[in-house]
Amino acid sequence: MTKLCVFDFDSTLMDGETINEISAACGQKAAVSAITERAMAGELDFFEALTARVELLVGIPYPQVLSICHQLPLMPGAMETVRTLKQLGYKVVVFSGGFRQATAYFGEKLGVDAEFANILHHKDGFLTGKVGGEMMFNDSKGKMLQRLQQLLGISPEQTIAVGDGANDASMFPFAAKKVAFCAREILQKQANVVIQEKDLRLLLDYL
Template identity: 35%
Template sequence: MDNVLTLITNSADGALSADQVEVARRALDAIGGQSAAADWLSPHEAVDIAFDGVHPKDAEAAVRQALGDRPLDVIAQSALRRKKKLIIADMDSTIVEGETLDELAEFAGLKDQIAALTKRAMNGEIGFAEALRTRVAMLEGLSESFLEETMNGVHLNPGARELIATMRENGAFTALISGGFSFFTDRIRERVGFHMSLGNKLEIVDGHLTGQVIPPVVDKDTKLEMLVDMAAQQELGMTDTFSIGDGANDVPMLMAAGMGVAYHGHPVAREHARARLDHADLSGALFIQGYRRDEFVT
């Protein structure tokens, strides 16, 4: 069959049941599809249902409606070339928990004010570059030692290492491209195992932040440009690319990649991305590509 629908749950939300799979199959059949038997990628966690006869977007919409508010992620796509050969990942609230700039601002007593601006930027309510410069300006005079203290409190989202290690093992080029700061992206690259990373650079003079970002700013256009350029460098078509992020700053690359995934995303990212992971952890990005749990590299 030419298409596949994947159901994924987070084990914290409960098991994925055979009954739920049957609900999905009946929904496909009801709109004229022909579905195959369930192919479990991980028992009670993720399953593929191959199908024909309907467009993946229609299949996904019908199954979402049939499943209602069950805590399941639903992704329908072509079964061809699911395993991608290039991934670009956002950092903050995607590979790592939370926003590193917000956490840095806590040392200046400005976390609430800066976090409010971050949220507006991620929702697309204000321009990213404008919001970045405004937030960094508020940190003028902060000791650079707080960068390391902030880094000590950064935690990876579950599945981050498995996602990148598994894709690398299968020949993919892996990149961490963030509107956050290179101080953090460089360290997260090493911790997770990305091939390369790119982030914004803070100006530091005499051991203190000046409140300035060193140009050029890494923004949504940069992410898109890097996706296109790296695909060309790897001699890949866009079908072979994967992108994942959570906010407005990620939308162009989410729309351009062969598979773009909004990860626990803000509404603007969820609206425009090809696929959504609202419940699963980052291992869901591997299930979307058809990897089985026993193929994961840890």
């Protein structure tokens, strides 16, 4: 029987937040990081927080964005964990409220089966401050997980969901293993597996 493991990207597969790193390029890291933290803690609507942060990125050269996205630090154990899951028969998928500019690159590097994220809009070589995509809302990940399970014929009993922030909670009703990885308290309260150490290989102990 096919099994499924869905990972969040920022602060789960990647050690940090992509948007925070990009924002440093225009001197807005403090402002963006503050909004990110409130959104991940569930204090702000995810869509409103996302659009407000992306607006602060307007004017950054797009090649610079790609360079930043391709140099992000992976979480310790990410490569080994994905490889082991695939050897055990899992489909491994990334759901990110961040950006395909990062997830597409690292999805290929990690060897995941698919990745779903948002896209930073750019025009004439610069970010426009606009964003679109399939992971824009608080409940986007849960809805996408249901669609993926239906498409692949995978039940919640054969599903693992791994994340760190409030927007990952919508996946948990559809996964037997609900993993809070170095997560905010709001997600830990809804998890049945809590990992506090930055080492994704610890997930393998719960399979």
